Amino acid sequence: MVLDIANLGCRGDLKKMSDRRLSALFGLWLAFCFSSQVRAADLWTVNNVRGSVLALIDGSWREVDEGDLIAPDTALRTLQAGGVELRRGADVFSLGPDTAIRPSTPSGTTELDQYAGILTVTTRSGAHYRVTTPAFIVTQSRADLIIRVNGKQAILIIKAGTVSVALAGQNRLLAPGQTLQATAGQVPTITSSSTAAQPPGGADGSGSNANAGDDQDASTAAKSDNGKGNGEAPGNGGANGNKGNGNNGK
Secondary structure (H helix, E strand, O other): OEEOHHHHOOOOOHHHOOHHHHHHHHHHHHHHHHOOOOOHHHOEEEEEEEOOEEEEEOOEEEEOOOOOEEOOOOOEEEOOOOEEEEEEOOEEEEEOOOOEEEEEOOOOEEEEEEEEEEEEEEOOOOOEEEEEOOOOEEEEOOOEEEEEEEOOEEEEEEEEOOEEEEEOOEEEEEOOOOEEEEEOOOOOEEEOOOOOOOOOOOOOOOOOOOOHHHHHHHHHHHHOOOOOOOOOOOOOOOOOOOOOOOOOOO
């Protein structure tokens, strides 16, 4: 659910929106106001939108705009040249190109499923987050990390803070400078900073030259689902740039 409250806040510009968008946003606004299940603290603010970023609403992929509010259980995806930051207080989750996620908010811990692509996480609030990938589950608070998912393979790079990783029925603690590479059903490998795999484009994952092959792998994995995704994953192959009413990837 995307709650564009800024466009509903008595600014006198409602007439500028199409009847279809106004109707949809008004319905979402009412749901936000009267539903006890959606709290302001659970919403994510959309920032730094680059390229095409889509949210799955009522079975259709719709484009996300700067300043939109994303409610829990809303699937998000970026296309090939897309990118976006989801902010909540002091915590930032940055999606790279060809990335698919779905955040949720169970009691006490915010969960996020990552199906494909590159996710950069920076948390400072002390809130607990759990990121589930096809290969492992990461639980962290006040940490900086990068997660790359390519099919059943996932790579975790710890930049700051200590994180707990649930892997093959065991919990492991990883420290800054360590990198975990795992494939579902196989023995994982953990390396130190001297041999750790670097995120695409360098330490912050924002460059364009370093590890171009890995970046291409992530893009290939995100596209290879032909719009179906992994299990319940929001597929990245089905939109093909249809931003307005989109396609739910089925």
